[in-house]
Amino acid sequence: MEKDTSAKRIAFPAIMFLIFLALMMISLTRAGIREKETVEEPTSPQPVQEEAGLPAQWENSLSAGTGKWLSQSLSPQDRQMLIEAFTLKDEEVYSFLQGPKSWKARLPWSGSWCRFKVEGNPFGGFGCGLCCMANLYNTLSPYEVSPLDMFEQAKAVSGYTPSGAVGAIGWQDMAATLEICGISCKLRRKPSSYKKFKKQISEAKSAVVLVSSYEDDAYWQDTPGHYVNIWLYQEGDGTVFLAEPGDPDKNRSRIPLRYVYDALKMTNEFQYLTVQGYAEEGNQWKADGIQVKWKRPKK
Numbered sequence: 001m002e003k004d005t006s007a008k009r010i011a012f013p014a015i016m017f018l019i020f021l022a023l024m025m026i027s028l029t030r031a032g033i034r035e036k037e038t039v040e041e042p043t044s045p046q047p048v049q050e051e052a053g054l055p056a057q058w059e060n061s062l063s064a065g066t067g068k069w070l071s072q073s074l075s076p077q078d079r080q081m082l083i084e085a086f087t088l089k090d091e092e093v094y095s096f097l098q099g100p101k102s103w104k105a106r107l108p109w110s111g112s113w114c115r116f117k118v119e120g121n122p123f124g125g126f127g128c129g130l131c132c133m134a135n136l137y138n139t140l141s142p143y144e145v146s147p148l149d150m151f152e153q154a155k156a157v158s159g160y161t162p163s164g165a166v167g168a169i170g171w172q173d174m175a176a177t178l179e180i181c182g183i184s185c186k187l188r189r190k191p192s193s194y195k196k197f198k199k200q201i202s203e204a205k206s207a208v209v210l211v212s213s214y215e216d217d218a219y220w221q222d223t224p225g226h227y228v229n230i231w232l233y234q235e236g237d238g239t240v241f242l243a244e245p246g247d248p249d250k251n252r253s254r255i256p257l258r259y260v261y262d263a264l265k266m267t268n269e270f271q272y273l274t275v276q277g278y279a280e281e282g283n284q285w286k287a288d289g290i291q292v293k294w295k296r297p298k299k
Helices: 002-037 066-073 076-085 100-104 128-140 147-158 171-180 194-203 257-263
Strands: 181-188 206-211 226-234 239-243 253-256 272-283
Touching: 128 147, 128 171, 128 181, 128 206, 128 226, 128 239, 128 272, 147 171, 171 181, 171 272, 194 226, 194 257, 206 257, 226 257, 239 257, 253 257
Parallel strands: none
Antiparallel strands: 181 272, 206 226, 206 272, 226 239, 239 253
8 A cells, every 4th residue: 555655656746747748749739830820821922933944934924825925935026937937828829720711721720620521511610619629628738639539529428419400519518528628617698797708708717709790790790600719818908819710810819808798699598608727637538639630830
């Protein structure tokens, strides 16, 4: 009994001391937590540390995307050179001719496809839309085909073929064929204002338009209905580059866009087709090479 009491007397101060130390540690820990919790966040962004190997001017623009980086990092002269390198020019646009007179004279862009007939229908009588489609495919893609190749593709995709009742390819067949070729497009009706039409054309890569002298004969005469291909609207003079498959004198000229708007053929369901662009991964055809005789223009 005496032994037990002595042990308790010795152990009690030691136990109390340990408890005291434990309480002190808990108190200090809580104080640290409170201190950390009450630290205010900075009210203004802190400087971003430069990542190893990256120029300091990249630290903000990299996260904003390549376009912003280019606009901030390139000089005005470099930006202009980059724009010009990726801007299509008039001389780079294809502009096939459809008729036998052009081929007989061996005019540039004419070809022996003019001799092709379907059930007595000569290519020169129905091939304007197919020439326009071949222009689009050859200009926007890395491949080259003839208007006759485009006819075969349109026939395979949509079942289109000219007959006594059906001449040039229809809008729906044209759009379906172009989509298979990787060309995104949209069929459109003539808007009530020229301003809206001009905006659509200026934002498009190109357009196929259906014109008629019955609507307006300021530029096209004796033309009941005819597909032409327009490119590269210029705001300065309000002109477009014209690929005219039916008239070699008009082909590859610049004309006021207003002429096109006024002559759009209103008796059809649609009056024009705008092209948004070309995607290689969307091209299910990827045909390349013109096998028939034609007159390639000199560079």
